[in-house]
Amino acid sequence: MIRFEKVAKRYPNGHIGLHELSVHVRRGEFLFVTGHSGAGKTTLLRLLLAMERPTSGKLLLAGQDLAKIRNSQIPFLRRQIGVVFQNHQLLFDRSVFDNVALPLHIMGLGQDEINARVSQALEHVSLKDKAMQAPADLSTGQQQRVGIARAIVHQPALLLADEPTGNLDPRLAAEIMAVFEDINRHGTTVMIASHDLALIARMRQRMLTLQRGRLIGDGESGL
Amino acid sequence: MSKRITPDQPGQRIGATERAKIDGPPVENTAVLAQLKAWMISHKFSCMDSLKRLLRQPFGSFFTCLVIAVALSLPMGLTLLLKNLNELGGTWQQAAQISVFLDLNAKPAEGQALQKRLLKHPSVAEVEWISREQALEDFQSFSGLGQALQDLPQNPLPSSLLVTPKQVDKAELNRLAADIQALPKVQQVQLDILWVERLVAILQLGERFIFALTVMLIAALLLVVGNTIRLHIENRRIEIEVIKLVGGTDSYVRRPFLYMGVLYGLGGGVLAWLMLLWGFSWLNESVVQLAELYGSDFSLAGVPIEDGFSLLFGALLLGYFAAWLAVAKHLRELLPS
Numbered sequence: 001m002i003r004f005e006k007v008a009k010r011y012p013n014g015h016i017g018l019h020e021l022s023v024h025v026r027r028g029e030f031l032f033v034t035g036h037s038g039a040g041k042t043t044l045l046r047l048l049l050a051m052e053r054p055t056s057g058k059l060l061l062a063g064q065d066l067a068k069i070r071n072s073q074i075p076f077l078r079r080q081i082g083v084v085f086q087n088h089q090l091l092f093d094r095s096v097f098d099n100v101a102l103p104l105h106i107m108g109l110g111q112d113e114i115n116a117r118v119s120q121a122l123e124h125v126s127l128k129d130k131a132m133q134a135p136a137d138l139s140t141g142q143q144q145r146v147g148i149a150r151a152i153v154h155q156p157a158l159l160l161a162d163e164p165t166g167n168l169d170p171r172l173a174a175e176i177m178a179v180f181e182d183i184n185r186h187g188t189t190v191m192i193a194s195h196d197l198a199l200i201a202r203m204r205q206r207m208l209t210l211q212r213g214r215l216i217g218d219g220e221s222g223l
Numbered sequence: 224m225s226k227r228i229t230p231d232q233p234g235q236r237i238g239a240t241e242r243a244k245i246d247g248p249p250v251e252n253t254a255v256l257a258q259l260k261a262w263m264i265s266h267k268f269s270c271m272d273s274l275k276r277l278l279r280q281p282f283g284s285f286f287t288c289l290v291i292a293v294a295l296s297l298p299m300g301l302t303l304l305l306k307n308l309n310e311l312g313g314t315w316q317q318a319a320q321i322s323v324f325l326d327l328n329a330k331p332a333e334g335q336a337l338q339k340r341l342l343k344h345p346s347v348a349e350v351e352w353i354s355r356e357q358a359l360e361d362f363q364s365f366s367g368l369g370q371a372l373q374d375l376p377q378n379p380l381p382s383s384l385l386v387t388p389k390q391v392d393k394a395e396l397n398r399l400a401a402d403i404q405a406l407p408k409v410q411q412v413q414l415d416i417l418w419v420e421r422l423v424a425i426l427q428l429g430e431r432f433i434f435a436l437t438v439m440l441i442a443a444l445l446l447v448v449g450n451t452i453r454l455h456i457e458n459r460r461i462e463i464e465v466i467k468l469v470g471g472t473d474s475y476v477r478r479p480f481l482y483m484g485v486l487y488g489l490g491g492g493v494l495a496w497l498m499l500l501w502g503f504s505w506l507n508e509s510v511v512q513l514a515e516l517y518g519s520d521f522s523l524a525g526v527p528i529e530d531g532f533s534l535l536f537g538a539l540l541l542g543y544f545a546a547w548l549a550v551a552k553h554l555r556e557l558l559p560s
Contacts, residue, residue: 106471108258108265154469
């Protein structure tokens, strides 16, 4: 699914985001990327979203080399990926339903298809009854669930999450993680960047540990 | 607890509908039709969304349209006014008439033969022959010297031809005058070229003034619409970033703003048309009164329907172009962060 082959990312100011990272992620895997601030977690996610290109090395996503991808192909690549943000990035001028439907509108699906898929995604995050509410009327945990519903509504092959539990208390964080696990059980590859080691340890999933752009650990969490 | 499935079953992922799970890949024709339908749905969605956003801020949207309307109606109004004034003053061709005085001994048949010959000239629109008797009669009635002229032993006035050219062009008129001068029985050719030059200069000045005004106002209009669209882009920065991250193409991001520009242009165009209709109607009352004092039935023609539609189309294009420029400039700055 994902293959990093000696991928390096060096920024114009000299900062090294990633240092010759080599990792292979199989289809349907669930893994965490952890490390301190500046370790390279976000750089790794940005490279997978083609928001940045590797300085050197080869980054393959479903066989496509992201170092060489054409700009015009990037939107179509991103339609295969779901993204969950720490701060939800919800649009507060529209309803929960419209927020979740956004990727489907972009893909140009018909209204019936959109209604069915949004309904199913909201049901999966237990928010079907909140579809017509404004995101501002929801709790932080519920807002994060809306963000997750938006990330999965277009059936992505890969789900990326950047500190998805960063603003949540431990109980809500555990609930959100349970949602991610359920999504993974349905076949979606899930990659979560987080520095919440206690939470990661309880999950017993594969964990990549980064430090100053280098991979210093690759094994099951909690061991 | 959901049953775990193998990863190579993408149709089973969350959000997959029953139809998506059962159906195979669509045949090519169906895919093209579906894409076309999706494209149309997307356009409809963007257009309605832009309209709703403009209606949500009725005063702001109205004043932007008003600014566009003022910028468009000024040059358009002046152009139409100039067109009307042209009709008031008669045609430029008449102002540039050439008087051809024939020899005193030229017979009427010779004058009429010259008239026919000149009518065949490619630069000539009309030729009027004035006999010696007609010339004397006209002179007596206009000069107030009727009695004195009757005392003369013979008619001193020659027969003449009044030539109306097809075009008011200095070089062309000079060429035509030279051609006429070379004809037999022609004594003198009088072309009031100074008057023609003045008319042409006034016309050119008017046209240039309107052109410069149009260019300046279009530039101002592009800035106004562009700046308004820029503010809309700023207000929707997060939305644009999210759209880009979930797979929105640049054209998808650009679309609602282009519709917004078109709607602003359309609103401005309609307002400009209404302003011109009202302005010409208001001005016409005074013009009719003034014309009556000179014994004329002249009135302003108003805004012809084809000019009105040209105004609307131009406004729409300007709105679109201004929005395109604004979005092209700011879209690059809005990379997802």
